[in-house]
Amino acid sequence: MKYISNSYEETQKIAADFAKTLKEGDVLCMYGDLGVGKTAFVQGLAKGLEIDEPITSPTFTIVNEYSGALPLYHFDVYRIADSDEMYEIGYEEYVYGDGVSVIEWPQLIDDILPEKRYDIEIAKDYDKGENYRTIEIKEVG
Numbered sequence: 001m002k003y004i005s006n007s008y009e010e011t012q013k014i015a016a017d018f019a020k021t022l023k024e025g026d027v028l029c030m031y032g033d034l035g036v037g038k039t040a041f042v043q044g045l046a047k048g049l050e051i052d053e054p055i056t057s058p059t060f061t062i063v064n065e066y067s068g069a070l071p072l073y074h075f076d077v078y079r080i081a082d083s084d085e086m087y088e089i090g091y092e093e094y095v096y097g098d099g100v101s102v103i104e105w106p107q108l109i110d111d112i113l114p115e116k117r118y119d120i121e122i123a124k125d126y127d128k129g130e131n132y133r134t135i136e137i138k139e140v141g
Contacts (some may be wrong), residue, residue: 003135008058009054011037014135019048022100024070027114029106032122037133038104041122042074045102057104062089069098078105083112117141 005011022028028045030038043055051068058064059077066072073094080086086109095101095114106113119138126132 001137003137005037005133005135006129006131008037008040008131011040011133011135012047015041016048016121016135018118019045019100022035022049024098025096025098026100027095027117028100028102029113029117029119030102030104030122031119033124036122036124037135041120041135042072042104045100046072049100055084063094071097071099073097073099073105075101076105077103077108080108080127083109086112108140114141 003014005014030041032038039055039057046055046068047071049068049072051066051072053066055066055074056064058074061077062075062077062080064074066074075094077086091112094111103109103113117140119134119140123134124132124135
């Protein structure tokens with residue numbers, strides 16, 4: 001599925017609508033440059049999962065946990081040295097657990113990503129406007 005967003009609010013709405021299709025154990029791998037809107041997308045997912053607390057990027061904590069209709073586990077692996085470090089923080093318990101896991105910068109842990117997942121790529125196109133983004137969601141596996 002490919003979507004066009006022209007604002008922060010549109011990005012959140014796309015994500016909130018998508019969140020309503022998710023189920024326990026789903027894994028979402030988020031691809032995109034810094035500042036492209038990955039956190040805005042996760043904030044929209046949280047709304048769709050009926051999570052009321054503020055959603056922030058887990059850049060320094062590696063993973064943030066939120067409770068809602070389904071638990072949401074938000075990973076930012078930008079600062080991970082290698083996949084072994086993910087196991088130390090309980091990666092498998094999250095990813096193969098009872099919630100929805102979102103992984104930013106998944107290419108850094110490609111060797112341990114589940115075969116069945118959603119790959120989500122967000123990209124800007126400045127030729128079409130400052131806030132123009134494409135959001136592509138692909139089911140893998």
